[in-house]
Every structure is written in C-alpha cells, then in structure tokens.
Amino acid sequence: MIRLSGRLRSSLIIGGQGIRARKLRTFLSMVSLFMGVLAVVVVQAGAEIANRALLADVELSQGKDGTRQMYLNPEGKTVETALDVLAGRTDAVAMTTVQAIIGEPGVKPVNEGGGPVDQPGGYGRNMTCDVNGCYEVPTGNEGAPSGQAVELQLVGLTGDIRSFRPFRVDSGQWLDFGGDPSLAPRLVLNTKAAEAFRRFEVPAEMRLQGSTINATPRFVGVVEDGGYAPAAYVRSDELLNWLGAGDLSSGRNGPGLQVMMSPAASEVEHALRARLVAAGTPEEQIHVNTVNTLERMSTELSLMRWIFLGMAALVLLIGVAGILNVGLATVGERIEEFALRRAVGTPRLLLAGIVLAETLLTGLLTAAAAIGVGVVALQLASGMFGSRYPSLQGIEFPWQAGVAGVVAGLVAGVLGGLVPAVRAARIPIATVMRA
Amino acid sequence: MTPLIRLAGVTKTLKGQEQPRTILAGVDLTVHSGDSVAILGRSGSGKSTLLSVIGLFDRPDEGQYLLGEQDITRIPERKAAALRSAEFGFVFQRFFLLKHLTAAQNVAMALVNGQGWLSRRKRKAKVLAALDRVGIAHLAKHKPPRLSGGEQQRVAIARALVREPRILLADEPTGALDTETGNLVVEALRATTDHGCGLVLVTHDRDHAAKMGRVLRLSDGLLNPAAERVVV
Known part of the structure; x- marks a missing residue:
C-alpha cells in the first residue's frame, strides 16, 4: 500500500512538474479537448434540466410517481x-x-x-x-x-x-x-x-x-x-x-x-x-x-440523451486526438528525461504513470474549466431568460453534468495518454544515455 | 572481503546489424568498497557498453555478474530498476539535468522515483546534504541554465550521491568541461570513495585516470591493467 502510494505520489509530483514546464502546450491540449468535454457537460446538464422540468410538469397534471x-x-x-x-x-x-x-x-x-x-x-x-x-x-x-x-x-x-x-x-x-x-x-x-x-x-x-x-x-x-x-x-x-x-x-x-x-x-x-x-x-x-411517470419519461428521454451524447463523444474524440498528438510529440522531446529517470531507478510502470498523470491532470483541468463555463452559462441563462421560461428560474447546475464532465475529462486523458505512456515506458536507457 | 561487484567472463555482442559485433569478449572486473577504477580505451572500444552492463542498463550475453553475493546476471527489469535506485549512482558526460527544474529538484529526481517514499522534509534534508557534499548547496534554487558546466556536473554528481549508492559509475564526466573544472569534478568523484563508495570512471583523459586507484584499458573486448597504472 505504501509502495503504491509512493508511486502514485511520485507520478503526480512529476506529472505536475511536467505540466508546469510546458504550460502553453498543456493549454493548447486543453483547448483541443475543451469543446468535447463542454459538449458532454452541456448535453448532460440539458438532459437533466429537461428531465426535471418535464417531470415537474407531468407531476402537476398526472401525479407523483407511485400514486x-x-x-x-x-x-x-x-x-x-x-x-x-x-x-x-x-x-x-x-x-x-x-x-x-x-x-x-x-x-x-x-x-x-x-x-x-x-x-x-x-x-x-x-x-x-x-x-x-x-x-x-x-x-x-x-x-x-x-x-x-x-x-x-x-x-x-x-x-x-x-x-x-x-x-x-x-x-x-x-x-x-x-x-x-x-x-x-x-x-x-x-x-x-x-x-x-x-x-x-x-x-x-x-x-x-x-x-x-x-x-x-x-x-x-x-x-x-x-x-x-x-x-x-x-x-x-x-x-x-x-x-x-x-x-x-x-x-x-x-x-x-x-x-x-x-x-x-x-x-x-x-x-x-x-x-x-x-x-x-x-x-x-x-x-x-x-402513476409511473419517471420510468415512462426516462425511456423517452434516454434515447434523445444517447443521441446527443453520441454527438458529444465524437467532438470529444477530436479532443482526444489532440491530446494524443501533443502527448506523442512531448514524449519524443523528453526521451532523455525518461531515459534518465529509468537510469535513476524509476520503473517502466511509473514512467507510463507519469505520462498518464499529465494527460489525466490535463483532462481534469479541462473538465473543471468546462464545468465552470457550464455553471456560469446556466446562471446567465437563468438571469436572462428566467422570466420568459419559468423552468429556468432558480435553476441549479445538475451534479450529474459535473460528474459527466469529470468522467469525460478522465476518459479523454486515458485515451489520449495511453499510447504516449507506453512509448515512454519503452524508451531504452542504454541507447539514449550513450548518445 | 566480499567485493561490491564482480564480473566474470562477461560478453556482449551488439546484434541487429549486418554483422553482429562483439563488444565485450569475456570481461573480468572486481570492485571493492572504496575502490576507484578508471577505464581507458579508444572510442568504440566498449567502455560505455561495459558501464551499461555494470549499471544494469543492459544485460550480458554470457558470463556472471555478482552484486555482493547476489547473482544479478539475468535479473528482471523490475528488480534491476530497484537496484539502480538503491545501489548505483550515475554521472554522465552531458549532465542530463532537466532545465525546468531547480538544482535541488534535479537532485530530488533520484528520490522521487517510485522506489519508496520520503516525506518532503526528509527529501529536502537529503538533497541539501548531497549538494553540500559537492560544495554547491548555495545553488540549490538555481536552474541549470544559470549554472556553469562544472556546477551542472556537480549537481549531477549530487543526484548520483543522494541515495548514498555503493557504486558510482561515471561515463566521461569531464568530457564537456575545461581542464581546471574537470579536475575539480574528478576530485569530487574520487572523494566519494573516502566514504566507502566504489567508483568506476570511464575516461579518455590519462591525467584523470591517474588519480584513480586502478587504471584498466578496454581493448578488443577485454579489460587489462593499463601500462600507466598509478596509485594515488
């Protein structure tokens, strides 16, 4: 447990150093990923809000579930x-x-x-x-x-x-x-x-x-x-x-x-x-x-939600390609660093973990940005259109959308970082250190 | 007394080329605690390959490699990484310092490597002690671009020493330095043997080699005592 904890901490520390050292590159990765994560957050938030609004309306006219x-x-x-x-x-x-x-x-x-x-x-x-x-x-x-x-x-x-x-x-x-x-x-x-x-x-x-x-x-x-x-x-x-x-x-x-x-x-x-x-x-x-409103509505809404999530996933995939591209270029630039880390005893697995930690942190930062934008946009929409659309009055950002954003960021981080991580772990020490 | 390391009949052939080339053809080498060994040889003679084998970057094709009494000839990579961290220190010609990290962070790299965990306080104490040992503790917060070549190499030596290894392997550590700075670096390296560390120095410089306890020459894949052997 201590061993795992040490490796986890090591990968987070080194990953954080890597991000700080390449701020612009990290920012550009975030930009490429941002639209995808934002799309997931917006779809999830929209679906939840629509779900709640519809459910509230249906409950008014048909009754609460179980009645x-x-x-x-x-x-x-x-x-x-x-x-x-x-x-x-x-x-x-x-x-x-x-x-x-x-x-x-x-x-x-x-x-x-x-x-x-x-x-x-x-x-x-x-x-x-x-x-x-x-x-x-x-x-x-x-x-x-x-x-x-x-x-x-x-x-x-x-x-x-x-x-x-x-x-x-x-x-x-x-x-x-x-x-x-x-x-x-x-x-x-x-x-x-x-x-x-x-x-x-x-x-x-x-x-x-x-x-x-x-x-x-x-x-x-x-x-x-x-x-x-x-x-x-x-x-x-x-x-x-x-x-x-x-x-x-x-x-x-x-x-x-x-x-x-x-x-x-x-x-x-x-x-x-x-x-x-x-x-x-x-x-x-x-x-x-x-009354079984929720189940009936869930069936109707889930199809719509999956269609939109599918579209969001495609946008997210483009962001993943961006992270992958940047990740491969970064590993290519850092061959000496990774070889050196292996020379001082860093296991291959931890090297892969360092690269993954960087892409995961990038994904999480992007998710945080996308969620932040979602929260602000929702508040603005509530303030601007609340009088016209009562369902927007006093609306709160759905936690499910936040979770979806974080999951999307993490998935994008893993998908975008996996290949660079494997490459980093395979860098031979002897060849590089002899050069 | 059990030697720190003992290589017996170690061979290494580079494959993947049209003609496989035998680099090490039965090398024997024993290093005891406090020994300092210089290895001379022409370019391409296999000095760095030998150091790669000793440092567990690479494995011998044949022969035997003992660390103390442990046979590590065919050790798997996971255990080799742990041994590289605990038993060996490495100094390279090109320093290999990370420009975006401070001197202290570069030294700490050898401590934040997934082989055990030290608190931030203990890490800091060890890093400062290692920097102090090579006389540059006052430069701990400086980044490599602001350091001279000699200072950078001393940061690299501190990084090699921070885990208090039993063997220090130096691959042409003065190759990128002027003579005066190179002398200081070699002296810093040799001083590590005073604390019981074994030192294997690969160099082209006969003067630096002469400062080591033993001088060996790698030629035709074999390691022999050099004619210019000098005991300091």
Whole structure:
C-alpha cells in the first residue's frame, strides 16, 4: 500500500512538474479537448434540466410517481359513497369535476366548452354520437347573448391534493380544508383561469351545471397545475351547498370521479372498493392504476440523451486526438528525461504513470474549466431568460453534468495518454544515455 | 572481503546489424568498497557498453555478474530498476539535468522515483546534504541554465550521491568541461570513495585516470591493467 502510494505520489509530483514546464502546450491540449468535454457537460446538464422540468410538469397534471389512481363512473351512489369514505382523509383525495361559468349572468361564455380563452373557438361544441348519428350536446347557453364570462372546470376536492399533484402556488393561498365549509365557495384558480379573469374582469357570479341557483365565488389563490384550460379548485363540501352529490361529477371534459391515493393507503383502497361495490358500483367499473411517470419519461428521454451524447463523444474524440498528438510529440522531446529517470531507478510502470498523470491532470483541468463555463452559462441563462421560461428560474447546475464532465475529462486523458505512456515506458536507457 | 561487484567472463555482442559485433569478449572486473577504477580505451572500444552492463542498463550475453553475493546476471527489469535506485549512482558526460527544474529538484529526481517514499522534509534534508557534499548547496534554487558546466556536473554528481549508492559509475564526466573544472569534478568523484563508495570512471583523459586507484584499458573486448597504472 505504501509502495503504491509512493508511486502514485511520485507520478503526480512529476506529472505536475511536467505540466508546469510546458504550460502553453498543456493549454493548447486543453483547448483541443475543451469543446468535447463542454459538449458532454452541456448535453448532460440539458438532459437533466429537461428531465426535471418535464417531470415537474407531468407531476402537476398526472401525479407523483407511485400514486394510486382510481377512476369511477359517477353513476348511482358512487360519488356520494366515495365522498363519505374519503372525507377528512389526508392519504386519499377524491376529485369531482363539474362545468361552471363565472362572469356576467345569463351570457354565453367567451370560451364556450371550457377551452383556453386565447384559442378562438376553444374546444368547440360538445358532440355525442349514437347509432343514428352524432348530435350537439345542449350547453344551456342556447339563445343567450354573448357576454363576458368564462367557462371552466370546477374540481371539487375532499382534501389537499398537493401531496399527489404538487401544484405551485402562484399567488394568494391554497384551499384551507380545516374549519366549516363556506356558503360562498372559495376557489383557487389555475393560471389559465386567472389569465382569463385578468382579461375579462366581470361581476363574479357562478353558474354551475346541474344547479338552479347561482353562487358567488371567492377567489383565494392562483396555482400552476400544468393544465391548458381554465380550471378552479374548491372544497367538495362547499360545493355540496349548491349541488347534489350526483351532480358533483357531471363535467363534460373531466375524467369523471377520480380518487388519488398514496401507495401506503391500501386499507383505504380496500375499504372504498368494498363500500362502492356494496353501494351498487359494478366491480369491473372500478379501475385502479399506479402513476409511473419517471420510468415512462426516462425511456423517452434516454434515447434523445444517447443521441446527443453520441454527438458529444465524437467532438470529444477530436479532443482526444489532440491530446494524443501533443502527448506523442512531448514524449519524443523528453526521451532523455525518461531515459534518465529509468537510469535513476524509476520503473517502466511509473514512467507510463507519469505520462498518464499529465494527460489525466490535463483532462481534469479541462473538465473543471468546462464545468465552470457550464455553471456560469446556466446562471446567465437563468438571469436572462428566467422570466420568459419559468423552468429556468432558480435553476441549479445538475451534479450529474459535473460528474459527466469529470468522467469525460478522465476518459479523454486515458485515451489520449495511453499510447504516449507506453512509448515512454519503452524508451531504452542504454541507447539514449550513450548518445 | 566480499567485493561490491564482480564480473566474470562477461560478453556482449551488439546484434541487429549486418554483422553482429562483439563488444565485450569475456570481461573480468572486481570492485571493492572504496575502490576507484578508471577505464581507458579508444572510442568504440566498449567502455560505455561495459558501464551499461555494470549499471544494469543492459544485460550480458554470457558470463556472471555478482552484486555482493547476489547473482544479478539475468535479473528482471523490475528488480534491476530497484537496484539502480538503491545501489548505483550515475554521472554522465552531458549532465542530463532537466532545465525546468531547480538544482535541488534535479537532485530530488533520484528520490522521487517510485522506489519508496520520503516525506518532503526528509527529501529536502537529503538533497541539501548531497549538494553540500559537492560544495554547491548555495545553488540549490538555481536552474541549470544559470549554472556553469562544472556546477551542472556537480549537481549531477549530487543526484548520483543522494541515495548514498555503493557504486558510482561515471561515463566521461569531464568530457564537456575545461581542464581546471574537470579536475575539480574528478576530485569530487574520487572523494566519494573516502566514504566507502566504489567508483568506476570511464575516461579518455590519462591525467584523470591517474588519480584513480586502478587504471584498466578496454581493448578488443577485454579489460587489462593499463601500462600507466598509478596509485594515488
């Protein structure tokens, strides 16, 4: 161990002396290698950042990995039973969806159908088809004058959904599930709905599908939920003041009744399933799946990552050729030095180690430079484009990119230094010292 | 008393040419502790080849080579490197100092060679002692281009002595020096034998050879006592 340590130290000391003695040459080697290592760092950093941004967006709309999702047809006593079982629970949340129009009373909403307000026509009119053909579904707005109102999906929640879908609070506050339900439903808008209400500032009256009485909503906050259409979130029990349980999940565009459960809530799942079956929900209509976003995304992203890494590797290879070229020239110039070192007892292996140490140190210095440039560039990009691209706000340099840079530098050092190292180890002492 | 080194019937033939050429044709040489041996001979007579064999740069084709009582005739390179580090010191005509290193760093080269490890403090002490032994400790921080030829050769001698070898091999160490400086260098080399080191000096200079305890002439691949043998 001491022997190995001594050799390692010797090679590092001598390698360091060699680099100091040939600063310009080392610098030029670094320049030739820099683009390759930087390419690896950028690809890895880009992939990690894209991965995180996509994952964060997907988690918003689909849920965290491992979350159990139950989809139910909101018929019969299904909704009532689900709300009863899940009321007050934190490990499972039921989501109901109903269409709502908020704005001027009795007018046709600007986005009839609940589509994005900045897309003329929105989702268009809802159609239904049977054996005789397809028909338009009545919206209840037929004959109503155009006015300033926004149609949105109103999602009723039995508890805090954020443990499954990590909504980011944009302004205001999230729903408070403690305390008594309010008669004026407290709504948290998603950013698309908030944007719509910024454009159409109107008296807030809320028409709910299935209700004959209009409520006056209170907007308490805005969240980013990853959605593309206007939506709002509300406590289910506050919604029940205005709608019957059967009407809570009548949304045309919604997924019906959805229940999100933590992986550990298996007892709740069993209890809910048993109660639903007992209440008349057919067993085969109870669909449960597990969110597996990460694996699905990894598969999709890994192909892209490998393609870009392959391109980066080609650039790196050019840098390796540069190091190899410089290394061979340097060994040619240092024949006497290596012969002398052998004469004073330096083993061949250590001579090879000295050359490798020099190229490895060069690779590491290049990696440090490339990582430094990557960190600075990312900070600059975050500062300059953060307002335009929220995924760049407060972003940190991914450690995986740093590791990739160091590995690329080391691999380039080994590949570029191997042949010169072998040549250095083979220099004959007698021939050189006699010359 | 066991000799430091003993060569018996050593032969060496240079191959790879049209006609293989026998350089050493049965050389016998014994060097004891404190011996100083000068080897004279014409250019191409095989003096440097003999020194290469003694210094384990090369191996004899035939014969026997003993270091103390250890037969090192066919020693593998890994062990030879360890022996070169521990037992031998080398001084060459062209000094072979590295220009980018200071005198002290050049001397330390023999200590930072993967054969054992010394702390920086111990290395420094040994290097300064070796430089002091050849009278140039005050030049420790100077780089070779700032040193005279004689000073550079003394740095090379310090490098050879820093591991306190039992045998010092010098291959025409005064070839690149003027007479006066050459005398000083030879005197520095000869002084090493006072500490029990064996010295083998290859030279063309009869005056320098005369300062050695024995003078041998290499001719026709054989080593014989020279006519001008002088005991100092």
